[in-house]
Amino acid sequence: MNPSILLKNGTVLLHGDGDVPYPRRTDILIEGNIISQMGTNLAAPSADTKVIDCRDKIVAPGFIDTHNHLWQTQLKGRHANDLLLDYLPKGNMQGYFYTGHDIFWGQLGGALEAIDAGTTCVVDHAHMNYSPETGTNAVSATVSSGIRAFFCYCPTSRVKSWCPLTKDDDLLPPWLLTQLESLAKQSPFGDGRVHIGLAFDWFLMPKQAVVDLFEKARRWGVKLITAHYTKGPYSGDFSPIQILESYGLLASDLIFSHSNAADMRDADLLKRRNAFVSCTPETEMQMALGEPLAFRPEFASQCALGVDCHSNNSSDMMTQMRLALQYARARANQAFLDHGKLPRRLQALVEDAFNLATIQGARAVHMEDKIGTIAPGKLADLVLFATDSPAMICAAQHNPLAAVVMHASVRDVDTVIVDGQIRKENGRLLPCELDPGLVSGSRSGSEQVTWTWADIAAQLLKSQGRVQRENEKVDMTNMLDRVIEAHKVDPNSVVDSIV
Ligand SMILES: [Zn+2]
Structure with a gap:
């Protein structure tokens, strides 16, 4: 030090x-x-x-990634040709197979991959909470990595059975609320680097349940609330921004990831409440979430960038800046070409891309007085x-x-x-010192305190093998159809071709 x-x-x-x-x-x-x-x-x-x-x-300035799922390190390499409905069982639901130790190493690996790429602050949408142990171990790993983070604790839709695919109906079991309250009240961790937030994706819950949860979480001291916003046959045809506004819950502590289908009313509400969207171009373009909105002028003041699934794609913000920028340029240029014209100049500039990953990220987490600029x-x-x-x-x-x-x-x-x-x-990467305040109870599965990257990589490979073996015990055939049925997606809306 x-x-x-x-x-x-x-x-x-x-x-x-x-x-x-x-x-x-x-x-x-x-x-x-x-x-x-x-x-x-x-x-x-x-x-x-x-x-x-x-x-x-x-x-x-260190980059600020406003949307990631850090725990998924062991799943890297699985999703190269996946769409969202493929990713759900192979990625999103894999918390089912993780032990507490797997969560520790996955989270630590994800945080270190971010640091390695120059990211110094991350908003983590932590949707792997199958037991109290997983939440505590993930916070412990986040602290140990040295990164600055908003660990947004997610009431997780937990798989109950794989065949047929069913989920636990109880999204808010007592242990989960107890742990969220406890973590939020103890926050921040790691000398002030790691704050607790809430991640929430269940806008079809009864209004009063949503209001109760948000009010409790804010009372307990969560610093941010983040939610996926994806319209379509899987997610439904509603805007979480407008739902929260109608509930009186939309405020400046909200970050909506993706938001590709957001409209002018959404943009106006975000500005009015000083809430933000996190554009993650790499997953959005691959997984049919829609066109990245990073350079749409109506969102300019309320937009930042994120990585989303480092299990699927690069975890570096240089790539996300470049993808968002060049996608916006391609789209704008094509509009000229469609009219038989050439643009005189580019509208989307490298300066704007740089700001999305720095000063705009700082504004999204409301730390612009502390980070995002030098x-x-x-x-x-x-x-x-x-x-x-x-x-x-x-x-x-x-x-x-x-x-x-x-x-x-x-x-x-x-x-x-x-x-x-x-x-x-x-x-x-320099070696990590596991946080002594959180490491008691051996959250890593070892008493070793100082870990080099080589040590951590060896643990990740062991953990990946274990998670994979657990996967292989489950019949995953026809999983796409099972996902469609379990999530009540209209089967006629998932097709091979639109002609
Ligand atoms: Zn996500």
Whole structure:
């Protein structure tokens, strides 16, 4: 642990008026978890100060991922050709097969994958709560990873049987409410990094049950509430934004993931209540959720970006920025081509993409005074990019912002600092210290306290094998039809072709 860190002569991406990002060569002094000074020729305040030569580095605000399911690490590789209805049993419902230890390692792996990619804050939609143990272990792993997080505890639709596919009717068993209350009241964890939130997807519940849950959760102190918003044959034809407004529950603590079918009334309500949407372009484009809305002008002030399923796709925000940006450009350009014209200029810009993953993410979690931009007094959540790789060379020197958005990948993420602590250095994750306050009871399944990435990877492979063996005990044939039946989807609405 370093009492202070001095970043010397980096090319720092700052934000000016109107959120316009721009580069400036400057030093950054970090004391404790705060950026205490910025300027040229800053001196190290003590002999203990860790000095990092950043002459060949771009220093950016740590990325903020506003929608992820961190526990799903062991499921990576399963979903490459999956649509949403395939993903549900192979991903979403897999909490059924996880032990508490599996949850610990999956969550830790997901959080470390995010840090490795330069993400310093994540909104975790934690929909794997089959028992009290799973919730506690996931919080413990989140704290241990070192990431900043909103752990949004989800009343989980728990599989009761696979054949036929049935779910437990009781979404809010007493143990779940007791645990949510207990975690929310103890929050924050990890020196203030990990806050408890609520994740909620059950808008067909009776109104009073929804109102009661939201009121209780807010009274207990949850910091955020997040919900999936997907219209269509699977989810139904309603807007969670408008339902919550009609219940008097729509407020600034809400983040709606996806929201591809959101309309002008949704946009107006989001602005009025200062609630946000999280666009996750990679899963949305693959799984038929709809067109990403990140660059629709009516959502510009209320939109941030997310990864969604790192079991399905990349967990880095550079990819999400690029996909959202290029999708918006393709769509806009096609409209000109359809009219036999050419656009004179692009409307969707790299500056906007960068802001979606930084300052807009900070606004979505209402921490814009602390993270998402670099300035004295803000929390030290930073990502340092190397500029000498074949991908970054020349781009970084000509236009550092373009280099980060258009050229960087995880290999270029050299150093990651969260809350003033270095979590990745010289391109490698540093070992994790498992949180002593939460580790009692051996949530990891081991008494070992310090874990290298290699140690963690070995545990993940063991856990993945165990989860896979449990899967193989269940007959998964014709699962798509079982999912359609269990979720009361009109079978005529799921077709091979629309011609
Ligand atoms: Zn999701």
